[in-house]
Amino acid sequence: MKRLAIAAGVVAGLWVVNGLLSGTLVPGVSISPYFLQVLCLAGINIILAVSLNLINGFTGQFSIGHAGFMAIGAYASAYVTLTFGDRIRGVLTFLPEAGRSGALLLVGLAVGALLAAFAGFLVGVPSLRLRGDYLAIVTLGFGEIIRVFILNIDAVGGARGLSGISKLANFFWIYLFAAATILVVSRLVRSSFGRTLIAIREDEIAAEAMGVDTTKSKVISFVVSSALAGVAGGLFAHYLMYIHTNSFTFIKSIEIIIMIVIGGLGSITGSVLGAVLYIGLTEGLREFAQYRMVLFSFLLVVLMIVRPQGLLGHREFLQFLPRRWRLGADAPAGGG
Amino acid sequence: MSTFLQQIVNGISLGSIYALIALGYTMVYGVLRLINFAHGDVYMLGAYTGYYLSRRLRGDEPSVVSALIVMLGSMLVCAIIGVLIERFAYRPVRRASRLTLLITAIGVSLFIENGAQLVFGPDPKFFPSLAPRADFRLGHVRITSEQLTVILVSVLLMLALRFFILRTRTGKAMRAVSFNLDAAKLMGISTDRIIAITFALGSALAAAAGVLIGMQIPKIDPLMGIMYGLKAFVAAVLGGIGNIPGAVLGGLLIGVSEVMVVGYLSSTYRDAIAFGILILVLLLRPQGILGRVQKEKV
Amino acid sequence: MALLSLSKVTMRFGGLVAVNDLSLKVEPGQLYGLIGPNGAGKTTVFNVITGVYKPTAGQISLDGESLGGKRTGRITRHGVARTFQNIRLFADMTVVENVQVAFHCRQAAHVGAAVFRTKTHEEEEARVDRESRALLKIFHLDHLAEEKARNLPYGSQRRLEIARAMATSPRLLLLDEPAAGMNPQESNELMDLIRWIRDKFGMAVLLVEHNMKVVMGICETVHVLDYGSTIAIGPPAEIQRNPKVIEAYLGGA
Numbered sequence: 017m018k019r020l021a022i023a024a025g026v027v028a029g030l031w032v033v034n035g036l037l038s039g040t041l042v043p044g045v046s047i048s049p050y051f052l053q054v055l056c057l058a059g060i061n062i063i064l065a066v067s068l069n070l071i072n073g074f075t076g077q078f079s080i081g082h083a084g085f086m087a088i089g090a091y092a093s094a095y096v097t098l099t100f101g102d103r104i105r106g107v108l109t110f111l112p113e114a115g116r117s118g119a120l121l122l123v124g125l126a127v128g129a130l131l132a133a134f135a136g137f138l139v140g141v142p143s144l145r146l147r148g149d150y151l152a153i154v155t156l157g158f159g160e161i162i163r164v165f166i167l168n169i170d171a172v173g174g175a176r177g178l179s180g181i182s183k184l185a186n187f188f189w190i191y192l193f194a195a196a197t198i199l200v201v202s203r204l205v206r207s208s209f210g211r212t213l214i215a216i217r218e219d220e221i222a223a224e225a226m227g228v229d230t231t232k233s234k235v236i237s238f239v240v241s242s243a244l245a246g247v248a249g250g251l252f253a254h255y256l257m258y259i260h261t262n263s264f265t266f267i268k269s270i271e272i273i274i275m276i277v278i279g280g281l282g283s284i285t286g287s288v289l290g291a292v293l294y295i296g297l298t299e300g301l302r303e304f305a306q307y308r309m310v311l312f313s314f315l316l317v318v319l320m321i322v323r324p325q326g327l328l329g330h331r332e333f334l335q336f337l338p339r340r341w342r343l344g345a346d347a348p349a350g351g352g
Numbered sequence: 353m354s355t356f357l358q359q360i361v362n363g364i365s366l367g368s369i370y371a372l373i374a375l376g377y378t379m380v381y382g383v384l385r386l387i388n389f390a391h392g393d394v395y396m397l398g399a400y401t402g403y404y405l406s407r408r409l410r411g412d413e414p415s416v417v418s419a420l421i422v423m424l425g426s427m428l429v430c431a432i433i434g435v436l437i438e439r440f441a442y443r444p445v446r447r448a449s450r451l452t453l454l455i456t457a458i459g460v461s462l463f464i465e466n467g468a469q470l471v472f473g474p475d476p477k478f479f480p481s482l483a484p485r486a487d488f489r490l491g492h493v494r495i496t497s498e499q500l501t502v503i504l505v506s507v508l509l510m511l512a513l514r515f516f517i518l519r520t521r522t523g524k525a526m527r528a529v530s531f532n533l534d535a536a537k538l539m540g541i542s543t544d545r546i547i548a549i550t551f552a553l554g555s556a557l558a559a560a561a562g563v564l565i566g567m568q569i570p571k572i573d574p575l576m577g578i579m580y581g582l583k584a585f586v587a588a589v590l591g592g593i594g595n596i597p598g599a600v601l602g603g604l605l606i607g608v609s610e611v612m613v614v615g616y617l618s619s620t621y622r623d624a625i626a627f628g629i630l631i632l633v634l635l636l637r638p639q640g641i642l643g644r645v646q647k648e649k650v
Numbered sequence: 651m652a653l654l655s656l657s658k659v660t661m662r663f664g665g666l667v668a669v670n671d672l673s674l675k676v677e678p679g680q681l682y683g684l685i686g687p688n689g690a691g692k693t694t695v696f697n698v699i700t701g702v703y704k705p706t707a708g709q710i711s712l713d714g715e716s717l718g719g720k721r722t723g724r725i726t727r728h729g730v731a732r733t734f735q736n737i738r739l740f741a742d743m744t745v746v747e748n749v750q751v752a753f754h755c756r757q758a759a760h761v762g763a764a765v766f767r768t769k770t771h772e773e774e775e776a777r778v779d780r781e782s783r784a785l786l787k788i789f790h791l792d793h794l795a796e797e798k799a800r801n802l803p804y805g806s807q808r809r810l811e812i813a814r815a816m817a818t819s820p821r822l823l824l825l826d827e828p829a830a831g832m833n834p835q836e837s838n839e840l841m842d843l844i845r846w847i848r849d850k851f852g853m854a855v856l857l858v859e860h861n862m863k864v865v866m867g868i869c870e871t872v873h874v875l876d877y878g879s880t881i882a883i884g885p886p887a888e889i890q891r892n893p894k895v896i897e898a899y900l901g902g903a
Binding site: 078142143145146148149150152153154156157158160161164165167168270273277281306307309310312313314316317320321324 | 386387441444445448449450451452454455456458459460461462463465466467469470582585586589618620621623624626627628630631634635638
């Protein structure tokens with residue numbers, strides 16, 4: 017019961033904030049559309065960063081193909097809502113308009129997440145046998161192959177990109193899924209299953225010798241992570257209403273890596289912080305657009321030299337607070 | 353049949369470029385166990401250095417001498433750049449985890465790409481023609497003088513490298529370092545120096561590739577190193593990373609198969625083929641064609 | 651029937667024969683010592699038993715069931731646990747988490763249950779936590795439960811490795827030089843501990859050790875390897891008098 021109440025509270029809270037930010041709740045109260053968009057993109061990047069951290073930070077497997085799974089989620093969900101949108105809305109006439117859009121979005125996201133998860137399975141099973149930089153390069157290769165294939169599917173626009181997607185996602189949905197992602201990942205890593213992931217990161221041979229089915233654990237973490245990337249892609253498509261394979265090159269994958277590296281591999285709050293910092297800096301330095309990537313990459317190298325574990329390291333944000341501020345709850349953020 | 357032979361010639365010419373870049377990947381991986389992500393960008397810098405050098409030399413008629421000056425000048429500049437990258441970015445993290453090293457390399461790569469866009473401008477530049485050109489015909493197969501230059505220069509450079517590594521003291525030290533860095537250090541080899549030389553050599557070869565590609569496809573841009581770099585890396589893995597003849601073999605195989613895919617299938621799959629090969633290799637024979645298996649000690 | 655049986659096992663690395671035609675039988679509840687000079691192939695025997703290496707020839711079976719071709723994880727779940735010569739703890743996890751990981755293999759864990767925090771999942775986690783802490787208490791590590799494994803002193807790390815191996819509920823425990831780097835008092839305590847866990851849990855222990863006092867002090871059977879081949883098997887008192895063993899240790903070759 018308590019859990020239901022919390023969930024309802026979160027949904028209601030997000031709905032109110034969404035209304036306030038977009039100006040639909042109190043007339044005259046809103047923030048600039050530009051700032052709202054930045055917030056929404058930050059939310060999508062939180063999902064991407066936290067999900068990638070499950071593989072790269074907690075399981076210690078270095079993947080640089082996250083954008084490929086994001087692309088699958090984006091294209092699959094957009095294809096579903098474009099092709100079957102009217103039919104699904106037709107079935108749901110008993111719902112109010114917002115409910116119909118929400119339900120349609122959920123159907124699209126579900127399909128996107130499933131397909132991305134399936135792709136994650138197909139990629140993960142053979143490649144997770146490889147270690148370290150080899151895995152990195154194979155995932156990069158798969159990511160690019162996924163992109164090239166989508167580019168060659170005419171049904172989703174090919175080189176023209178896919179346009180005319182309905183704007184079904186907004187602040188509310190994006191942050192609902194961001195919260196859900198944080199919840200899922202933090203519960204996973206603090207479960208018996210999650211300990212096997214961290215054990216693999218620490219010493220794969222010892223983990224195997226302790227009876228951990230390392231392949232299975234790695235594949236599951238890869239599949240979950242891919243599914244969440246698919247959700248992020250779906251939200252991205254239904255927020256911007258237009259997608260092109262150029263948004264999902266390996267540069268995007270590397271951006272996500274920068275986010276989790278800044279925050280600290282193996283820290284969920286670190287990933288959130290990294291995503292927000294990255295988007296904040298990117299947007300804040302928009303006037304200096306040509307210098308900002310130079311600055312970022314320079315800072316990344318400096319960070320690796322002076323603090324390779326990232327800002328938070330393996331720790332969660334709350335663990336940095338004095339103990340008495342933690343309200344007796346030693347559990348890090350995001351716990352249920 | 354003649355188209356097929358023509359494709360082979362084109363493939364070998366392209367493959368020689370990949371092979372030159374792949375050598376740098378494989379040598380650096382040999383000594384540091386690092387995928388030097390920035391290597392493709394050094395190749396790009398080589399092309400730009402060549403571009404600016406040849407602009408300075410303009411006024412002269414295209415001649416073999418000026419082409420040689422451009423080539424050697426660009427190799428020298430990039431050798432220095434390679435050493436600087438190693439000294440200031442990789443050496444401080446050499447003893448850190450391999451992941452840290454890899455992320456550092458990604459950072460250096462992004463830094464060069466974005467810095468180049470700032471300095472050179474994001475738009476492509478057209479490489480002036482350096483040497484007098486002519487076409488040769490062998491039956492129905494056409495070989496341009498640029499292709500011939502690419503192939504000849506590559507072969508020469510690879511022979512020089514082979515001589516250096518097998519016959520000189522420094523080359524032997526390099527092999528010792530790539531066999532076991534710590535043991536080499538204990539034997540009194542200055543590993544820092546050897547690693548710096550490895551970067552210098554690899555970068556010079558990449559620069560040569562950059563100038564050669566500039567002469568062949570006269571369009572260069574600051575992001576040209578990404579795809580060439582990745583494919584050359586695939587070539588190194590295909591041949592067996594850390595293995596020098598393997599890098600050459602891998603480069604030629606990747607070059608030929610890419611030209612074949614473009615010629616007989618579709619140019620949109622141009623970039624997918626290399627990755628397809630990479631994935632097959634890593635899944636079926638991760639040590640590469642000429643590489644040896646290494647098992648972790650328990 | 652023997653619990654562990656190796657018959658004519660050979661392990662070759664290229665031209666090097668690390669283990670040559672090795673046969674041995676460990677009975678349930680037996681303390682079996684495997685000794686030999688450096689490079690005799692003792693750790694390789696462990697790696698072959700636990701599936702890290704596939705033997706070039708020969709059969710390995712546990713309780714009559716062949717272990718051939720099985721992966722390390724499955725062999726552990728089958729009832730073989732080990733420690734490592736060069737300690738391999740999960741350095742950045744706490745002491746209690748190290749043990750909990752090893753409990754995982756006897757746990758019915760579902761990813762979905764972990765996400766939704768179902769009642770059974772929560773009870774299971776609580777049980778594992780309780781049992782892990784109980785196990786730590788046996789090994790006198792309970793006061794360090796929340797410490798990172800990397801921060802433990804050397805002797806405690808060795809004990810934690812054994813505790814972690816015990817958490818997989820093995821029928822056969824392989825200890826790879828557990829007394830290495832221990833002082834005489836610590837190794838005496840270790841001997842008591844090994845004897846105690848054998849008596850309490852009734853498992854067989856296969857011990858690789860350089861410390862002769864430990865091997866001769868607790869093992870019922872001692873097996874001597876030299877250059878991968880067996881040169882003697884017998885009770886400790888007999889082994890100590892065996893001229894071939896003395897020669898292998900004191901030089902000759």
